[in-house]
Amino acid sequence: MSVEAYGxxxxxxxxxxxxxxxxxxxxxxxxxxxxxxxxxxIGLAIAPSPEYGVxxxxxxxxxxxxxxxxxxxxxxxxxxNSKFDFDVLEPFGIDETxxxxxxxxxxxxxxxxxxxxxxxxxxxTIPQNYLDFKIPAKGTMLAxxxxxxxxxxxxxxxxxxxxxxCWFKLVPWIVPSYYIDKNIVHVLRNMEKAGxxxxxxxxNEYYEELDEQxxxxxxxxxxxxxxxxxxxxxxxxxxxKGYRLPYTKTRRQLRxxxxxxxxxxxxxxxxxxxxxxxxxLQSTYAKPLLGLERAHTTYNNTRVVTGRLSSxxxxxxxxxxxxxxxxxxxxxMFYSYDASQIELRAIAYLANDKVMMxxxxxGEDIHKATMDRMGITGKLSDPVMAxxxxxxxxxxxxxxxxxxxxxxxxKKEGIRISPQEATDFRVRYSEVYPGIRDYVWSQREQxxxxxxxxxxxxxxxxxxxKRMQNPHTRESVIKELFNMPVQGTASEVIKMxxxxxxxxxxxxxxxxxxxxxxKCPPPSLFxxxxxxxxxxxxxxxxxxxxxxxxxx
DNA sequence: TAGCCATGCCAC
DNA sequence: AAACGTGGCATGGCTA
Ligand SMILES: Nc1nc2c(ncn2[C@H]2C[C@H](O)[C@@H](COP(=O)(O)OP(=O)(O)OP(=O)(O)O)O2)c(=O)[nH]1
Ligand SMILES: [Mn+2]
Numbered sequence: 001m002s003v004e005a006y007g008x009x010x011x012x013x014x015x016x017x018x019x020x021x022x023x024x025x026x027x028x029x030x031x032x033x034x035x036x037x038x039x040x041x042i043g044l045a046i047a048p049s050p051e052y053g054v055x056x057x058x059x060x061x062x063x064x065x066x067x068x069x070x071x072x073x074x075x076x077x078x079x080x081n082s083k084f085d086f087d088v089l090e091p092f093g094i095d096e097t098x099x100x101x102x103x104x105x106x107x108x109x110x111x112x113x114x115x116x117x118x119x120x121x122x123x124x125t126i127p128q129n130y131l132d133f134k135i136p137a138k139g140t141m142l143a144x145x146x147x148x149x150x151x152x153x154x155x156x157x158x159x160x161x162x163x164x165x166c167w168f169k170l171v172p173w174i175v176p177s178y179y180i181d182k183n184i185v186h187v188l189r190n191m192e193k194a195g196x197x198x199x200x201x202x203x204n205e206y207y208e209e210l211d212e213q214x215x216x217x218x219x220x221x222x223x224x225x226x227x228x229x230x231x232x233x234x235x236x237x238x239x240x241k242g243y244r245l246p247y248t249k250t251r252r253q254l255r256x257x258x259x260x261x262x263x264x265x266x267x268x269x270x271x272x273x274x275x276x277x278x279x280x281l282q283s284t285y286a287k288p289l290l291g292l293e294r295a296h297t298t299y300n301n302t303r304v305v306t307g308r309l310s311s312x313x314x315x316x317x318x319x320x321x322x323x324x325x326x327x328x329x330x331x332x333m334f335y336s337y338d339a340s341q342i343e344l345r346a347i348a349y350l351a352n353d354k355v356m357m358x359x360x361x362x363g364e365d366i367h368k369a370t371m372d373r374m375g376i377t378g379k380l381s382d383p384v385m386a387x388x389x390x391x392x393x394x395x396x397x398x399x400x401x402x403x404x405x406x407x408x409x410x411k412k413e414g415i416r417i418s419p420q421e422a423t424d425f426r427v428r429y430s431e432v433y434p435g436i437r438d439y440v441w442s443q444r445e446q447x448x449x450x451x452x453x454x455x456x457x458x459x460x461x462x463x464x465x466k467r468m469q470n471p472h473t474r475e476s477v478i479k480e481l482f483n484m485p486v487q488g489t490a491s492e493v494i495k496m497x498x499x500x501x502x503x504x505x506x507x508x509x510x511x512x513x514x515x516x517x518x519k520c521p522p523p524s525l526f527x528x529x530x531x532x533x534x535x536x537x538x539x540x541x542x543x544x545x546x547x548x549x550x551x552x
Numbered sequence: 553t554a555g556c557c558a559t560g561c562c563a564c
Numbered sequence: 565a566a567a568c569g570t571g572g573c574a575t576g577g578c579t580a
Contacts, residue, residue, distance in 0.1 A: 137554070229575055231559060249565060250558070257560060280561065283574055306570060308564085316572045319563035343564095343569095391564095392568085399568035408567095472566080483569040487564095491570095511564045511570085556579080564570075 002060035006157035007052025028164030050165035053157030175458025326545025353435025455488035
């Protein structure tokens with residue numbers, strides 16, 4: 001069981017099989033690990049063809065043969081979810097340059113991401129027992145291996161050959177977006193591995209203070225007979241006091257979100273809101289960091305339909321509140337680049353809107369213009385909040401939002417915009433930027449006629465046909481697909497920057513922000529990657545919370 | 553008791 | 565909420 005072939009290898013003997021393996025110039029590879037958390041390798045399979053794979057257990061006397069193949073930079077390694085497998089194979093020092101990843105390609109083409117589902121969608125049949133396989137709820141792969149090693153090694157062989165099979169099936173459809181993602185695999189691995197240092201004293205202080213506040217508020221609110229964590233109970237308590245609350249969209253309970261509670265002048269509503277604010281900070285942002293020297297995350301590179309990265313597991317580092325970022329410390333010094341108005345620049349180019357492109361050439365700041373024209377600048381004392389609201393209004397309009405959205409978002413910040421002003425704001429966009437207006441119609445046509453859209457570099461998003469056919473949900477699908485090429489193209493430009501600066505120490509990525517540690521990539525490195533300019537704002541600081549803008 | 557869904561809210 | 569888009573996490577409440 002230390003070496004075994006599985007699949008259609010005909011009458012070949014072991015030496016013949018190993019010979020075939022060693023002479024292949026492209027191979028499918030899969031690894032099995034103790035568990036998803038513990039990436040200790042149980043063994044690996046190599047497939048010299050889409051017909052069969054060969055298993056090598058971690059302690060196999062033949063393992064050196066597998067490793068010599070994986071170490072050979074002339075052999076193309078086809079890895080399904082390469083980011084994971086490179087981590088698994090890290091201790092063995094394999095070649096990390098010559099690889100392909102059909103999972104990334106499937107993702108780029110908006111195809112199924114689970115290997116078996118993808119293979120099935122491409123016409124392959126998968127034996128039922130492998131389709132049904134799931135690691136038992138409390139178990140580990142290691143336990144399965146000890147129980148039934150034959151099953152594990154056969155599954156590994158199947159996965160290796162299917163990876164290769166899917167690669168050959170999909171490679172005719174390859175688009176530049178694929179290479180963009182492939183080129184940041186190791187950048188992401190390095191970010192995940194390095195993590196970010198934490199100011200543990202500060203984390204503890206925050207936590208203790210929040211704990212006092214939430215404990216007090218929870219106690220206070222419970223004397224009124226409700227648990228502030230239970231929206232159901234909060235809704236009932238307020239209703240008993242005589243407040244008429246609307247229902248949630250499922251009509252199961254009363255709406256008690258911030259928008260509703262902030263309009264109720266009652267001590268219960270006020271204290272619940274305060275409790276929520278503190279509890280969110282405590283449980284989501286402080287608690288998970290207690291006792292940690294460094295914060296690590298996983299950057300998911302195949303999860304977002306537009307092509308953005310996402311971050312999760314154990315923590316999402318892409319939604320840390322600004323007022324909490326001070327606990328994230330540079331090892332030496334943070335150099336943070338944030339792209340300016342990036343999606344507006346992207347849509348200006350995609351729509352070929354001469355006016356908007358010209359505005360950017362002239363150094364205009366559209367978010368700032370909206371701040372001023374909608375009276376946000378004067379009414380919100382905090383310029384950061386003012387800019388945030390202006391962004392919300394701008395993107396809402398650009399992405400086919402209606403008057404209500406403009407009015408309601410402004411109202412949340414205490415700014416009154418009349419229906420007339422909201423209409424004017426919207427109409428002005430199509431008047432001032434006729435290119436954007438026409439682009440909306442051409443995209444509508446693409447979506448309706450072809451049923452899919454693409455980013456500048458070819459990434460695909462298909463329309464959900466079921467929702468597209470239903471008149472109630474159709475517009476919603478159109479908005480999703482209208483947004484995708486813009487958000488997707490912006491993310492591609494950022495990814496190209498990440499790849500270009502692979503020699504620098506990227507520690508955090510938040511969509512259009514890249515935080516480097518120690519050495520600052522020169523701004524020139526990031527220029528000229530896309531057919532439209534994407535100016536970056538550089539800030540420097542000891543922590544993520546005290547970044548100071550560098551005036552260029 | 554584990555896992556799913558809804559709700560709410562943090563970021564871009 | 566039907567009414568800009570893309571995510572992830574904590575929590576309560578319920579079911580398999
Ligand atoms: N649809 C939509 N997209 C958003 C929203 N907020 C942010 N984004 C997208 C579009 C932005 O260009 C991109 C990066 O966010 P930023 O906060 O950095 O804003 P932006 O780059 O536009 O402005 P900046 O010059 O950096 O202040 O994320 C939003 O509310 N709706
Ligand atoms: Mn930005």
